[in-house]
Amino acid sequence: MRRSDETLAEDRLLRDSARRFLEERHPWKEPAARRAAGDPAATWRELAELGWFAMAVPEELGGLGADAHRCLLILQEAGRVMLDAPVMTTLLIAPRLAAGSDSPALASLLDGAAAGDVRFALVTGSDRGAPLRVAAGRLDGTSALAVGAAEATHWLVVADGALSCLDAAATPALRQELRLIDGRAASVLRFDGVPVPDEALVATGDAAARLAAEAADLAIAGTVADALGALAAGIDRTTVYLRERRQFGQPLASFQAVQHLMADSYCEMEGLASLLLWLGAALDGDPVERRRAAAAAKIFLGRQGLAAVSRCIQVTGGMGMAEEYPIGHVFKRLQTAAALFGTADHHLHHLAAG
Amino acid sequence: MDSLFTDDEKAFRRHVRASIRAMLPADLAEKTRAGIHLSREDMARWNRILDERGWAAHHWPAAHGGTGWTPIQRFIFESECADADAPPLSVFGVYLVGPTLYTFGSEAQKARYLPTIRSGAEFWCQGYSEADAGSDLASLRTTARKVDGGWVIQGQKAWTTEGHFADLMICLARTNSAVKPQAGLSLFILDMKAPGVSVHPVITIDGAHSVNTVFLDEVRVPDDALVGELDKGWTYAKFLLGHERINNAQVHRSRREFTRLKALAARTPAPGGGVIADLPGIRQRVAGLEVELSALEATILRILADQTQGREPGPEASIVKVIGSRLQQSISDLAMDVMGEDGIHITEDGSDPDAGERRGWTERHLFRRVVTIYAGTNEIQKTIIARTVLGL
Numbered sequence: 001m002r003r004s005d006e007t008l009a010e011d012r013l014l015r016d017s018a019r020r021f022l023e024e025r026h027p028w029k030e031p032a033a034r035r036a037a038g039d040p041a042a043t044w045r046e047l048a049e050l051g052w053f054a055m056a057v058p059e060e061l062g063g064l065g066a067d068a069h070r071c072l073l074i075l076q077e078a079g080r081v082m083l084d085a086p087v088m089t090t091l092l093i094a095p096r097l098a099a100g101s102d103s104p105a106l107a108s109l110l111d112g113a114a115a116g117d118v119r120f121a122l123v124t125g126s127d128r129g130a131p132l133r134v135a136a137g138r139l140d141g142t143s144a145l146a147v148g149a150a151e152a153t154h155w156l157v158v159a160d161g162a163l164s165c166l167d168a169a170a171t172p173a174l175r176q177e178l179r180l181i182d183g184r185a186a187s188v189l190r191f192d193g194v195p196v197p198d199e200a201l202v203a204t205g206d207a208a209a210r211l212a213a214e215a216a217d218l219a220i221a222g223t224v225a226d227a228l229g230a231l232a233a234g235i236d237r238t239t240v241y242l243r244e245r246r247q248f249g250q251p252l253a254s255f256q257a258v259q260h261l262m263a264d265s266y267c268e269m270e271g272l273a274s275l276l277l278w279l280g281a282a283l284d285g286d287p288v289e290r291r292r293a294a295a296a297a298k299i300f301l302g303r304q305g306l307a308a309v310s311r312c313i314q315v316t317g318g319m320g321m322a323e324e325y326p327i328g329h330v331f332k333r334l335q336t337a338a339a340l341f342g343t344a345d346h347h348l349h350h351l352a353a354g
Numbered sequence: 355m356d357s358l359f360t361d362d363e364k365a366f367r368r369h370v371r372a373s374i375r376a377m378l379p380a381d382l383a384e385k386t387r388a389g390i391h392l393s394r395e396d397m398a399r400w401n402r403i404l405d406e407r408g409w410a411a412h413h414w415p416a417a418h419g420g421t422g423w424t425p426i427q428r429f430i431f432e433s434e435c436a437d438a439d440a441p442p443l444s445v446f447g448v449y450l451v452g453p454t455l456y457t458f459g460s461e462a463q464k465a466r467y468l469p470t471i472r473s474g475a476e477f478w479c480q481g482y483s484e485a486d487a488g489s490d491l492a493s494l495r496t497t498a499r500k501v502d503g504g505w506v507i508q509g510q511k512a513w514t515t516e517g518h519f520a521d522l523m524i525c526l527a528r529t530n531s532a533v534k535p536q537a538g539l540s541l542f543i544l545d546m547k548a549p550g551v552s553v554h555p556v557i558t559i560d561g562a563h564s565v566n567t568v569f570l571d572e573v574r575v576p577d578d579a580l581v582g583e584l585d586k587g588w589t590y591a592k593f594l595l596g597h598e599r600i601n602n603a604q605v606h607r608s609r610r611e612f613t614r615l616k617a618l619a620a621r622t623p624a625p626g627g628g629v630i631a632d633l634p635g636i637r638q639r640v641a642g643l644e645v646e647l648s649a650l651e652a653t654i655l656r657i658l659a660d661q662t663q664g665r666e667p668g669p670e671a672s673i674v675k676v677i678g679s680r681l682q683q684s685i686s687d688l689a690m691d692v693m694g695e696d697g698i699h700i701t702e703d704g705s706d707p708d709a710g711e712r713r714g715w716t717e718r719h720l721f722r723r724v725v726t727i728y729a730g731t732n733e734i735q736k737t738i739i740a741r742t743v744l745g746l
C-alpha cells in the first residue's frame with residue numbers, strides 16, 4: 001500500500017522510464033497524423049518488450065506480480081502522450097481477472113499476451129441495448145462501446161451468467177466500427193446466439209458476477225488513470241504556454257485571473273490523483289470499498305476533471321480551439337473517458353441510493 | 355416570462371410566429387437543427403427570404419431599411435426565429451458591419467454596402483484579431499500605408515470566421531504608429547478577392563472549418579475604403595464589439611436548444627429502465643438551468659428596455675456575454691451527460707433517428723469551448739465589469 005506516488009523508488013523509476021520511452025517513441029501527434037504514421041502492431045510489440053503485459057501477471061503465472069498501483073502509473077504515462085494503443089485490458093484487467101478465476105481459459109493466454117501476440121479488449125454490456133447474457137452455452141445481446149475490440153485477438157466478454165474469453169477472429173458478431181471523438185477506435189458488438197465453448201469460460205455463476213464487478217472497477221481505474229495522465233500533461237503544457245505567450249506587454253502567466261484559473265485546475269487534478277491512489281489500493285481490497293472508490297474517481301473525473309481541462313483551453317485562448325494544438329485533444333480524451341463505463345450522473349445516482 | 359410582455363407585444367409575437375413558420379423552408383430548419391456551421395448558401399437563402407419581407411435587417415432603423423421595431427419587438431422576433439429553427443444570419447454583415455456603417459460610414463458607403471448586407475448577396479468577415487493581438491487587440495500590427503489614390507494594407511489576420519466565403523472584410527489596421535496603440539488604428543473595407551489576399555483554413559477541435567488565417571500582402575484599397583475618420587478605428591471597433599457581445603449571449607438559441615435537449619432526454623433510455631429525463635439528478639440540473647436561462651432572458655429584456663430610451667449598449671454587454679456564454683456551455687455539458695456513450699462517437703448510422711441530433715450536440719459541445727473566448731474573453735469581460743461598473 002502506498003499513500004503517495006513518490007513513496008517507493010521503484011515506482012518512480014518505472015514511471016520515469018516509461019515516460020522517457022513514450023516521449024521519445026510515441027510523442028503526442030494529431031490523430032490523423034498518428035493514424036497515417038503509426039504501425040499499431042509494431043507499437044504493441046515494443047510495449048510487450050518493455051514488459052508492460054507481463055507486469056500485472058501474478059508471479060505464480062509467470063509474470064512480474066506488480067500491484068494495481070504500479071499498473072495505474074503506467075496507464076497514466078500512456079495517457080500523458082494520449083497513446084492510441086488500447087493497452088488497458090491487456091495490461092491491467094486480463095491478468096487480474098485470470099488470477100481470480102479457477103479456469104485456464106484466460107490464464108493460458110497470458111504468456112502470449114506478455115509476448116505481445118495476444119491482445120485483449122474488454123466487452124461489457126450496454127446500459128441501453130439488450131443486455132449481454134450467456135445461457136445454455138450461447139451469448140446474446142449488444143455491447144457497450146468496446147475500445148480496441150477491432151484490433152484485439154481476444155474479447156473478454158462480461159455477460160450475465162458468465163465471463164468468457166472469446167477468440168475474436170472465430171466469433172461471429174455483428175460489428176459496428178466507430179471512431180471516438182478522441183480519435184481512438186471502438187466497436188459495438190452484437191451477439192445472436194453465439195456459441196461459447198467450455199474452454200472459453202473464465203467463470204460462471206457467482207464467480208462470474210464477482211469478476212464482473214471487479215472488471216467494472218478495474219476498467220474505471222484504468223480509464224481514470226489514462227485521463228489523469230492526459231490532464232497532467234495538459235496542465236504542464238498550458239503552464240509552459242502561459243509563460244511564453246505575451247499580451248499587453250507581459251506573459252499571460254502574470255495575470256492573476258489566469259493564475260487563479262490554473263490553480264483551480266491544479267487543485268482538481270490533485271483531487272483526482274488522490275482518488276485514483278485510493279482506488280489503486282482499494283483494487284487489492286474489499287469489493288464494497290473498491291466500488292465506492294471507483295464511483296468516486298469516475299464522478300470526480302466527469303465533474304472536476306472536465307472542468308480542469310476546460311480551463312486549460314480557456315487560458316490558451318483561440319489557440320486552444322485549434323485542432324493542431326494538443327489541449328483540445330486532452331479535452332476530448334477526458335470527455336471520452338467521462339462517458340465510458342458510466343457517466344458521473346450514473347455513478348452519483350447509485351452512490352446517493354446507497 | 356409572459357408577465358414581462360404587454361398584450362401588444364404578445365400579439366406581435368403571434369403575428370411573427372405565424373409569418374416565420376410560413377416563410378421558413380422545412381429543409382433549412384432541418385439543417386439548422388443538424389449543424390452548427392451553416393453554409394453560405396443556406397444562410398443567404400434565409401437572408402433573402404427575410405429581406406423580401408423587409409425583416410433581414412430587422413434591428414436597423416427604418417431609415418436604413420430596417421423595421422423600426424422596438425428593441426423588445428426585435429427580441430421577440432429573434433426568439434421566434436430560434437424557436438422555428440431558422441438558420442442564424444451571418445453575424446458579421448447584418449449585426450456588426452451594418453450598424454457600424456450606418457452610424458459612421460459615408461453616404462456612398464451606405465448606398466453601396468447596406469443593400470447587399472440586407473439581402474444577403476454579400477457576406478462579410480471581421481478582420482480584427484491577429485496571432486499576437488487577441489485580448490490585446492490594440493497591439494495589432496497590420497498596417498495601412500497611404501499611397502496615391504488609396505491605401506496599401508499589409509499584415510496577417512487570425513481566426514477570421516467565414517473568411518473563406520466572405521466577399522468583404524471589415525479590417526482594423528494601424529495607420530499611425532507615432533501615437534499610443536489605440537489612437538493609431540483605422541477601419542477599412544477590404545475586398546476579399548483583391549490581389550494579395552490569401553485565405554488559409556484553420557480546423558477547430560470539432561473537426562470543422564469555420565475559421566481562417568488571412569494573409570494581406572500589399573493589398574490595395576481605394577481612398578473611400580476608409581470608414582469614418584482616420585485613426586478613429588478603435589472607437590468604431592469598440593462600438594461594433596458591444597453589438598457583438600449582446601448577440602453573443604445567444605439567449606434565444608440557448609432557449610431553443612435547451613427545449614430540444616429536454617426532449618432528447620425524455621426519449622433517451624436510462625440505465626436500468628425509464629428515461630434519462632426522469633433521473634432525479636438530471637431533473638435538478640434541468641430545473642437549475644431553467645432558472646439561469648430565465649435570469650439571462652430577464653437581464654437582456656432589462657438592457658433592451660433601457661435601449662428603448664436611446665441608450666447604446668455599455669458595460670451591460672459584458673454581463674450578458676459572460677452569463678450567456680457560460681450558460682451555453684452548461685447546456686452542452688448536460689447534453690453530454692444525457693447522451694453518455696452515444697455522445698462520444700461520430701456515427702453515420704442512418705437507422706437511428708437521433709444519431710443526427712446527437713452528432714449536432716457533440717460538435718456543439720466541442721465548438722462551444724470558444725464562446726467564453728471569442729468576442730472578448732470572459733476574463734477580459736469580467737475586468738470590464740469590475741472596473742467600469744463596480745469602479746474597482
Ligand SMILES: Cc1cc2nc3c(=O)[nH]c(=O)nc-3n(C[C@H](O)[C@H](O)[C@H](O)COP(=O)(O)OP(=O)(O)OC[C@H]3O[C@@H](n4cnc5c(N)ncnc54)[C@H](O)[C@@H]3O)c2cc1C
Binds near residue numbers: 257321479486
Ligand atoms: C473559433 C474562433 C472564431 C473567431 N472569430 C474571429 C473573427 O471572426 N474575427 C476576429 O477578429 N477574431 C476572431 N476570433 C479571435 C478571438 O476574438 C480571440 O481568440 C480572442 O479575442 C482571444 O484572443 P487570443 O486567442 O489571442 O487569446 P489571448 O489573448 O492570448 O488570451 C489567452 C488567455 O489569457 C487571458 N488574458 C489575456 N489577457 C488578460 C488580462 N489582461 N487579464 C486577464 N486575463 C487575460 C484570456 O482571458 C485568455 O483566457 C475568433 C477566435 C476563435 C477561436
